[in-house]
Each structure stands twice: as structure tokens, then as C-alpha cells.
Amino acid sequence: MIVSELVASAIRMGLPVLLAALGAVYSERSGVVNIGLEGMMITGSFWGAVGAYYAGPLAGMALAVVASVLMALVHAGVSVTFRVDQIVSGVALNILAYGAARFSSITLFQKATMSPHVQGFTPISIPGLDQISWLKPLVSNVSPLVVVGLLLVPFSYWLIEKTVFGLRLRSVGENPLAADTLGLKVFHLRYAGVLLSGVLAGLAGAYLSVEHTGMYVEGMTQGKGYIALAAMIFGNWSPVGAMGAALLFGLAESLSFRVVESAVVPYQFIKMIPYVLTLVVLAGMLKRTTPPAADGIPYEREEA
Amino acid sequence: MRKRYRYLALEMASPLVAIAFAVLVGAVVMGAIGKNPVEVYRIMFTFAFRRLDSVGIILFGATPLVFSGLAVAISFRVGLFNIGVEGQYLIGTFLAALTGFALRGLPSFIHLPLVIAMAALGGLLWSLLPIYLKVRRGVHEVITTIMLNYIAFSLIHYLIADVFMDKQQGLMPGVGNPLIRLPKIAPSALMPRMHGFLALFGVDLPRHVYLNWFFPLGLLLAVAVHYLIWRTAFGYELRAVGHNPAAAEAAGIQPASVQTKAFLLSGLIAGMTGLSDLLSYFGYMDLDFPKGYGFTGIAVALMGKNSPLGIVLAALLFGFLSRGAEGVQTFAAVPMDTVVILQGVMILSIVVASAVMGRYIRRQERKEALGA
Numbered sequence: 001m002i003v004s005e006l007v008a009s010a011i012r013m014g015l016p017v018l019l020a021a022l023g024a025v026y027s028e029r030s031g032v033v034n035i036g037l038e039g040m041m042i043t044g045s046f047w048g049a050v051g052a053y054y055a056g057p058l059a060g061m062a063l064a065v066v067a068s069v070l071m072a073l074v075h076a077g078v079s080v081t082f083r084v085d086q087i088v089s090g091v092a093l094n095i096l097a098y099g100a101a102r103f104s105s106i107t108l109f110q111k112a113t114m115s116p117h118v119q120g121f122t123p124i125s126i127p128g129l130d131q132i133s134w135l136k137p138l139v140s141n142v143s144p145l146v147v148v149g150l151l152l153v154p155f156s157y158w159l160i161e162k163t164v165f166g167l168r169l170r171s172v173g174e175n176p177l178a179a180d181t182l183g184l185k186v187f188h189l190r191y192a193g194v195l196l197s198g199v200l201a202g203l204a205g206a207y208l209s210v211e212h213t214g215m216y217v218e219g220m221t222q223g224k225g226y227i228a229l230a231a232m233i234f235g236n237w238s239p240v241g242a243m244g245a246a247l248l249f250g251l252a253e254s255l256s257f258r259v260v261e262s263a264v265v266p267y268q269f270i271k272m273i274p275y276v277l278t279l280v281v282l283a284g285m286l287k288r289t290t291p292p293a294a295d296g297i298p299y300e301r302e303e304a
Numbered sequence: 305m306r307k308r309y310r311y312l313a314l315e316m317a318s319p320l321v322a323i324a325f326a327v328l329v330g331a332v333v334m335g336a337i338g339k340n341p342v343e344v345y346r347i348m349f350t351f352a353f354r355r356l357d358s359v360g361i362i363l364f365g366a367t368p369l370v371f372s373g374l375a376v377a378i379s380f381r382v383g384l385f386n387i388g389v390e391g392q393y394l395i396g397t398f399l400a401a402l403t404g405f406a407l408r409g410l411p412s413f414i415h416l417p418l419v420i421a422m423a424a425l426g427g428l429l430w431s432l433l434p435i436y437l438k439v440r441r442g443v444h445e446v447i448t449t450i451m452l453n454y455i456a457f458s459l460i461h462y463l464i465a466d467v468f469m470d471k472q473q474g475l476m477p478g479v480g481n482p483l484i485r486l487p488k489i490a491p492s493a494l495m496p497r498m499h500g501f502l503a504l505f506g507v508d509l510p511r512h513v514y515l516n517w518f519f520p521l522g523l524l525l526a527v528a529v530h531y532l533i534w535r536t537a538f539g540y541e542l543r544a545v546g547h548n549p550a551a552a553e554a555a556g557i558q559p560a561s562v563q564t565k566a567f568l569l570s571g572l573i574a575g576m577t578g579l580s581d582l583l584s585y586f587g588y589m590d591l592d593f594p595k596g597y598g599f600t601g602i603a604v605a606l607m608g609k610n611s612p613l614g615i616v617l618a619a620l621l622f623g624f625l626s627r628g629a630e631g632v633q634t635f636a637a638v639p640m641d642t643v644v645i646l647q648g649v650m651i652l653s654i655v656v657a658s659a660v661m662g663r664y665i666r667r668q669e670r671k672e673a674l675g676a
Binding site for chain 1: 333337385387433437441443444446447448450451452453454455458459461462465466599602603606639641642643644645646647648649651652655656659660
């Protein structure tokens with residue numbers, strides 16, 4: 001019972017990291033590093049709250065995705081078409097997203113740092129399974145987004161590993177020149193990878209504001225976009241691995257809340273746990289992982 | 305030879321193109337919320353340049369950005385991204401504040417330099433782990449420095465609120481709450497303002513302007529960094545590694561060693577970013593101590609194309625933008641945060657403009673070489 005409750009809370013906490021990390025998998029498998037995930041999540045969390053405030057949670061999700069994809073489009077344009085360093089582009093995007101969220105928040109809600117309270121989805125229970133007592137915390141009263149997020153893991157695995165689109169996406173991330181020679185549209189595929197990461201980062205942000213907190217609060221992403229990148233690296237650029245790492249961070253976070261209640265350690269140190277964990281994970285695990293060969297390298301067609 | 309100058313002019317033009325583009329985007333944003341952009345920009349300029357206090361405030365506002373911009377630029381030069389200036393300066397500011405309030409009775413000519421050195425040390429300490437992990441374990445410095453920023457936020461919060469908080473704050477009885485802040489820094493560690501010096505030249509700065517000697521110090525540092533990059537052997541290695549680590553290694557330079565030195569230097573400069581605010585404006589460190597200089601420093605470095613002169617100009621531009629934003633917020637009811645959007649758009653457009661311009665110039669040069 002305790003264990004399944006803990007797992008359930010790890011999933012709730014880890015979901016935004018999971019969604020954004022899945023997005024990072026698409027982007028990086030196509031060869032584009034996406035440091036801008038954080039900014040896309042900020043955008044998603046703000047516009048998710050706006051949509052949910054005016055027209056309900058579904059509209060929130062839709063608006064979050066649209067806004068975040070627009071940010072992704074900027075990242076793709078700057079880093080793929082204009083071949084600007086992808087880190088520079090992502091960092092700039094994060095600054096832009098922060099300013100845009102503050103500006104829009106003041107314009108819409110007269111407050112820079114928070115939105116009014118918004119209504120989330122009605123939680124669902126999985127019929128049948130919710131009758132089994134030890135499974136109950138896992139399958140009753142869960143956000144539909146949690147279900148969608150978890151289903152996206154096998155779906156992404158299938159899309160990336162088993163379909164023609166996935167094969168093409170991976171080949172422009174591994175060897176864009178060869179892919180180009182074979183007639184694949186390198187730029188289009190990289191745009192697709194980055195835009196898909198925008199969709200997922202938008203959902204991740206909207207989950208935070210609409211489902212998790214019930215309002216937009218400035219700084220609510222708390223670096224989860226960066227942690228998602230680390231989770232993706234830890235998960236070796238694969239959807240299933242990313243899920244494992246995201247749940248680990250979720251577990252760390254939900255454990256930290258329990259420790260805060262017992263108040264043995266100052267809470268500021270508890271707050272550090274996810275970031276310290278990320279550092280430890282990256283410092284210890286990186287040698288085993290293998291990024292796509294052309295990850296982070298802009299592709300230049302030979303110019304006459 | 306004429307061509308050379310034409311290319312140079314083109315290269316210098318790209319920041320201007322970026323500014324123009326950002327101004328245009330800003331105009332669209334203002335139009336979208338029903339403000340007249342021409343009027344808003346006019347208010348921005350007159351507010352910033354027609355008033356003496358505004359000019360002083362612009363210079364004061366540019367001061368931390370000169371430090372953070374130079375810090376970011378040095379790491380850029382060697383091919384590393386120091387996104388951690390943010391955490392580095394907060395740790396530096398804390399150590400400086402600690403040295404400032406804990407030591408009493410020192411003469412100013414010892415105390416002030418000591419406090420500055422402690423700030424630099426703090427920045428250096430906070431940059432040790434990222435460069436170690438980069439060089440030894442191949443962990444990307446962007447992720448590690450970002451994580452360390454968040455760790456620094458929490459650590460500073462703990463140190464200010466739980467360990468060193470000033471419990472002896474003089475409050476009027478029954479009025480106000482004690483601030484969550486460190487004790488006040490000893491007067492011997494404060495940086496004097498420039499009012500007296502400027503008065504010698506007949507410039508009478510109002511009292512609410514906090515322009516202090518860290519501004520000229522920042523300019524001196526910019527000169528020193530310029531000298532380091534372009535006139536010393538280490539500067540040559542720095543540029544070589546930044547340009548092409550493999551080629552540098554083939555030429556007998558050790559990239560890891562050069563990267564380490566450059567990154568630690570970057571952290572050291574970063575550590576001093578908060579001093580102008582700490583030692584002249586606040587006189588103590590509190591939980592609301594200005595954040596974000598590290599990120600703006602990235603923008604400043606990109607805008608200034610990593611050259612010290614460019615960085616000083618970009619810092620002044622950003623100082624002008626935020627002072628101008630105060631003006632338009634007051635007189636035209638346009639949210640100040642428009643400026644952050646302007647900055648973001650400026651960075652994006654400058655990197656795109658320099659990429660496009662750089663490629664155009666290279667292509668022309670290749671054509672010329674083939675034609676000759």
C-alpha cells in the first residue's frame with residue numbers, strides 16, 4: 001500500500017519531466033539539442049492556465065501546445081535553418097519565454113507572477129483495477145494526462161524504432177550527409193523532431209499549471225526542462241530509459257516532500273535533491289551512454 | 305583592401321540589424337496591446353537621456369552586466385558556455401557580504417579589497433565542479449552549471465534565512481517586520497560613490513543615484529580582458545582552443561588545461577558581478593538580492609560579440625533599456641517586461657544575423673580567392 005502510494009506520487013511528480021524528456025528524445029534523435037525545453041515548458045504552463053481559465057482544461061492543453069510549438073518553431077528556424085549554435089539558440093529562447101510569460105501575465109491578469117485558479121480535468125479511475133486494494137492508489141483518481149503520458153512511452157518507442165518516419169528521424173541524427181544523399185529531407189525531419197519536442201514540452205508545462213497546481217505561478221517549472229534533458233541522457237536517448245529516469249526524479253521529489261514533513265533536514269537542502277541527483281547521475285553515468293552521432297551539429301548542405 | 309573594410313563594416317552592422325529587428329518586434333508587441341509604439345519609444349529616449357539622474361542610473365545598471373558579460377565571454381572564447389554566472393555571483397556576493405559584516409575595525413584599504421577578493425573566490429569555487437566534470441568526465445557544462453545555479457539559490461536561502469540572519473535589526477516599535485537579510489556590512493568595506501569625484505567636474509549627481517567606483521573598475525577589467533585575449537600567449541591559446549580544439553592540440557596546446565584556466569577565470573570575474581549592488585546600494589544581502597544578472601550577461605556577451613568593447617556597449621544598451629522601461633511603465637503604462645522580450649529577440653536576431661553575415665563573407669572571400 002505504502003509502496004504503491006509512493007509510486008503513484010512519483011508518477012505524479014515525475015510526469016512533467018517524463019513528457020519533456022520524451023520530447024527531448026525526438027529532438028535529439030533528429031540531431032538537435034534542445035536546451036530551450038525549459039522555455040517551452042514555461043510557455044506551456046502559462047498558456048495552459050490561460051486556456052483552462054477561459055475555456056476549460058482541454059482548451060488549456062491545446063493552447064499550451066500551440067504556444068510551445070511556436071517557440072519550438074523559433075528554435076528550429078534559428079538552429080536548423082540558420083545553423084546557429086543550438087545551445088545559444090535554446091538559452092536565448094528561455095530568456096524570451098520568461099519575458100513573454102511575464103508580459104502576457106501582466107497584460108491578461110494584471111499580475112506578473114500568477115494566474116487566477118483554474119479547473120483541471122476530472123480525475124479518472126480505471127474500472128475493475130480500482131477494486132484491487134493494493135493497486136488502488138495507482139489506478140483511482142488519476143489525471144487523464146498521467147494516463148496519456150504513460151501511454152506515450154510505448155507509442156514513442158514504436159514511432160521511433162519501428163516506423164519509417166522513426167528510421168528517417170534517427171538517420172538524420174546519426175548521419176545527415178548520408179541521409180541527404182539518399183534523398184531524405186534533413187531540414188524537414190529536424191523540424192519535425194524539434195516541433196514534436198515542442199508539443200510534449202507544452203503538455204508538460206500545462207500539466208504543471210492546470211493539473212498539478214491549479215494555477216500558473218512564475219518559476220513553477222523550477223528547471224524541470226533541464227532536468228528532463230538530464231533524464232533523457234540518463235535514459236540513453238530512448239523513450240523507455242527516459243521514463244525510468246523521470247520516475248527516479250519523481251521519486252526523489254515525492255520523497256523529499258515526505259522528509260520535509262518530518263523536518264530533520266532544513267528544507268532548502270531537500271529542495272536541492274533533484275538538482276544534486278541530476279549532477280550525480282550525469283557525473284557517474286555519462287560514459288555508458290551514446291548520443292546520436294550528429295547530435296548538436298548543424299547540418300550544412302554543400303554550398304556552391 | 306577596400307573589400308576588407310567592407311567586410312568589417314558588414315560584420316559590425318549585424319548587431320545594428322538585430323537591434324532594429326528587436327525594435328520592430330517590440331513595436332508589434334506594443335501595437336498588440338493598443339499602445340502607440342512611436343510614442344512609447346519617444347518616451348523611452350527622452351526619459352533616459354534628458355535627465356541627469358537617468359544617465360547615472362544607466363551607468364549604475366550597466367555595471368553588473370559588464371562583469372557578467374565579460375565572464376560569459378571568456379568562457380565563450382574557449383568554446384565553453386558558462387550558464388552558471390548566476391550561481392557564481394550569488395555565492396560570490398554571499399562570501400563578500402560575510403567578510404563585510406563579520407570583520408570589524410579593518411581600515412578601508414584592506415577591508416574593501418579583501419571583500420572583493422572573497423567575491424571572486426566565491427565565483428571561482430562555484431565554477432570548479434563544472435569544469436572538473438567537463439574535462440574529466442565529459443559532462444556538458446551547460447547542464448551542470450544550470451543545476452549548480454539551482455543549488456546555489458537554495459544554499460543562499462538557507463545561509464541567509466537559517467544561519468546568518470540579522471536578528472538585531474533596528475525596527476521602530478510596532479512597525480514593520482524584520483527583513484530576512486544578513487547583518488549590515490561594515491562601512492570600511494563599502495564602495496564609495498562617484499558623486500564627489502564628478503562634482504569636481506561640475507556634474508552634480510542626485511543622491512538617489514548609486515553610481516559607484518565599480519563602474520570604472522568594470523571598464524578597467526574590460527581593458528585587461530582585451531589585453532589578455534589579444535596580447536598574451538595565454539590569450540592566443542584561448543582563441544586557438546575555442547576555434548578548433550583538435551588543431552590546437554596538434555599544435556602542442558593542451559585544450560583541457562586552457563579550458564580549465566579560462567573557465568575558472570570566468571567564474572572569478574562572475575563572482576564580482578553582484579558587488580556594485582551589494583557594496584553601494586544595499587549594504588547587506590537579503591533574499592530579494594537581484595537575480596538574473598547571469599542570464600542577462602549571456603545576452604550582453606552575445607550582443608557584444610564576445611569583445612570587451614562590444615560588451616561595455618551592450619551593457620550600456622541594456623542599462624538604457626531597463627531605465628527606459630521604468631519610464632514607459634510610469635508614463636505610458638507599458639509593462640517593464642517588454643524589455644525582457646526585447647532582449648530575447650535581440651539575442652536571437654543577433655546570432656542569426658552574425659551567422660548569415662559570417663557565411664556571406666566567407667563565401668565572398670572564397671570566390672575572391674578562386675578568382676585571384
